[in-house]
Amino acid sequence: MTGRSMTVEPDGFPGVTLVGGGPGDRDLITVAGLRAVLGADVVVTDRLAPAGLLAELSPGVEVIDVAKVPRGRSTAQERINELLVDRARAGRSVVRLKGGDGYVFGRGFEEVLALQDAGVPVRVIPGLSSSLAVPALAGIPVTHRGVVHDFTVVSGHLPPGHPDSLVDWAAVAALRGTLVLMMAVENGGAIADTLLAAGRPGSQPAAVVCDGSLPTERVVRTTLADLGRVIATERIRPPAVVVVGEVAAL
Structure with missing residues (x-):
């Protein structure tokens, strides 16, 4: 069998995409998650999200770090919700990039509910749970x-x-x-x-x-x-x- 390389095309979803980035290695994100990240205008990222992906983003992509550091700085969940709604309402394609899977102790569904309440289109791309x-x-x-x-x-x-x-x-x-x-x-x-x-x-x-x-x-x-x-x-x-x-x- 002859192997074939695969080109990953960005998709630019018009709203917010919650992407589970997997356990940390950039190669362990799903193809769908990678498409979403590469097509984003804004990436709102966690501390445990695959940092290696951020280096591949276009220079014009806005990266917002909302890390929650143990016994350190912590971005309130309400503030994260506000950022997602604000950037999406400005007509930008937003990716909320999380480590692991956003629905496994990742507060992903809290963000989905906040976006739905705000009338912002939202979709979920699962990730490999750590x-x-x-x-x-x-x-x-x-x-x-x-x-x-x-x-x-x-x-x-x-x-x-x-x-x-x-x-x-x-x-x-x-x-x-x-x-x-x-x-x-x-x-x-x-x-x-x-x-x-x-x-x-x-x-x-x-x-x-x-x-x-x-x-x-x-x-x-x-x-x-x-x-x-x-x-x-x-x-x-x-x-x-x-x-x-x-x-x-x-």
């Missing part, structure tokens, strides 16, 4: 025949016991499948302690994948019982994906 892509790129399958038949993705943004948390950690601990924790670096130790107290075995393998898909990617292997200590001693910083379960040892 919850699946980052472990896979690090050699960790979230499921494997004969080992595990289910996986659960949980936000670790809020610690167990936080009044705003919607996670039933006792129920999560009782599951036998793979547990994938997103945004859990700061609360990793507290989450591990809660899972252990609810009966999850401390000997269960765990892996932390830092900077997944990027040249700086690092994989740290440990156990659930040692997860909090390892996060501290290895000086792990976001972005990182934590995998707990038998597959973490594969």
Whole structure:
């Protein structure tokens, strides 16, 4: 079979396109997402969006950085919504570029609702979720025949016991499948302690994948019982994906 190269043509959607950029490597965005980015007049980008794509934009494209940095600067969601509406109403083709997939802990649907309320045309182009892509790129399958038949993705943004948390950690601990924790670096130790107290075995393998898909990617292997200590001693910083379960040892 003879391979064929593919030319990606920009599409210039007249409104706002929410693009999931994938886990970070510029080559892991979808073809549809790339078309949207290349056809944009304005790109409103997150901290975890594929930065390599921005270097390929035409000089006239307006790039707006609305990063939310842990314990650092943070652009309010209301301000992001205002920017999207303002630029679209000015007749410009706008791309809201996010890391991973915008509907997996990415506030994508909040932005869709705001744009719909403002009468702005909006479409969504999904991206590779970091919850699946980052472990896979690090050699960790979230499921494997004969080992595990289910996986659960949980936000670790809020610690167990936080009044705003919607996670039933006792129920999560009782599951036998793979547990994938997103945004859990700061609360990793507290989450591990809660899972252990609810009966999850401390000997269960765990892996932390830092900077997944990027040249700086690092994989740290440990156990659930040692997860909090390892996060501290290895000086792990976001972005990182934590995998707990038998597959973490594969």
